[in-house]
Amino acid sequence: KWRIVFPDNGRQWKDWKQASTFYPGNRIQTTKYTWLTFLPQNLFEQFCRVGNLYFLFLMILNWFPQVEVFHREITMLPLIAVLLASMIKDAVEEYRKHQFDKIINYSKTRIYDK
Numbered sequence: 001k002w003r004i005v006f007p008d009n010g011r012q013w014k015d016w017k018q019a020s021t022f023y024p025g026n027r028i029q030t031t032k033y034t035w036l037t038f039l040p041q042n043l044f045e046q047f048c049r050v051g052n053l054y055f056l057f058l059m060i061l062n063w064f065p066q067v068e069v070f071h072r073e074i075t076m077l078p079l080i081a082v083l084l085a086s087m088i089k090d091a092v093e094e095y096r097k098h099q100f101d102k103i104i105n106y107s108k109t110r111i112y113d114k
Helices: 016-024 038-046 050-061 072-105
Strands: 003-007 107-113
Touching: 038 072, 050 072
Parallel strands: 003 107
Antiparallel strands: none
């Protein structure tokens, strides 16, 4: 398989030097996480959802003995299950994106020029 690129050399020659400093490589990256940022960034995105915040609020509220309705561990189960399922889904998605980016980045390129 070949990757086909059509450069627009006519209008962009004067800005080429500036653009080449911002984009030194020709690599495609569609992933949003790295190995180091996956857990904190994914947890932040998960807790931006109202449903997850609700379960977190119930879990925190249940740790106070005056308000405790269920056992403390039982209120943690729904939140942990939802977070774990979402993390697994996001990790599989990111892995597939990474594999696709790798295929595209290492494919042969054919450049058409005037």
